[in-house]
Amino acid sequence: DVKVTQSSRYLVKRTGEKVFLECVQDMDHENMFWYRQDPGLGLRLIYFSYDVKMKEKGDIPEGYSVSREKKERFSLILESASTNQTSMYLCASSLGHGGTEAFFGQGTRLTVV
Amino acid sequence: GEDVEQSLFLSVREGDSSVINCTYTDSSSTYLYWYKQEPGAGLQLLTYIFSNMDMKQDQRLTVLLNKKDKHLSLRIADTQTGDSAIYFCAENESFQKLVFGTGTRLLVSP
Numbered sequence: 001d002v003k004v005t006q007s008s009r010y011l012v013k014r015t016g017e018k019v020f021l022e023c024v025q026d027m028d029h030e031n032m033f034w035y036r037q038d039p040g041l042g043l044r045l046i047y048f049s050y051d052v053k054m055k056e057k058g059d060i061p062e063g064y065s066v067s068r069e070k071k072e073r074f075s076l077i078l079e080s081a082s083t084n085q086t087s088m089y090l091c092a093s094s095l096g097h098g099g100t101e102a103f104f105g106q107g108t109r110l111t112v113v
Numbered sequence: 114g115e116d117v118e119q120s121l122f123l124s125v126r127e128g129d130s131s132v133i134n135c136t137y138t139d140s141s142s143t144y145l146y147w148y149k150q151e152p153g154a155g156l157q158l159l160t161y162i163f164s165n166m167d168m169k170q171d172q173r174l175t176v177l178l179n180k181k182d183k184h185l186s187l188r189i190a191d192t193q194t195g196d197s198a199i200y201f202c203a204e205n206e207s208f209q210k211l212v213f214g215t216g217t218r219l220l221v222s223p
Contacts, residue, residue, distance in 0.1 A: 042215040104155035
């Protein structure tokens, strides 16, 4: 059974903290993505990666960075968490070519206080 | 990114048909998708349609695509309470990057 696993379901962090959100997939997918989901705004792409050590900015990269040192793992980093980064974060993966489906993790609900 | 628009809410009675609409902007999209998100869960692919098709049927689901108007719809026949969820349409860009709509929250009442 295909799987995308996010390390935490719920996270509470203080303003200014450095936050790491981890995502692991077991499908040998080339592409991995980080989205944030906010009510009324749908899913917005933060960053994506199409290969190890490769990354591309999405639509809202400000305040975030990513790391992909191994094919199966894609980390989202909030360098200095702020209250406006309180959101649901969703990780996804897909095949590099010819794939038609993106597989999603269950999401991490991050609250910054 | 491109804008994909959906209405935010839809309420139907159990047994009725539901129609969820979506407009997209990128005419070069190869695939268009419908994803479902149940409470507390990630997104799951419901169905997708190639851009050279105008209709796809899959059991209770019917997808209609009007490329001229860049309009996509999802019809759920005989809607059940278990269909209550948020439905997202999405179009693909390069590297399988998906651009999602705002999501439509479907509420099915008994």
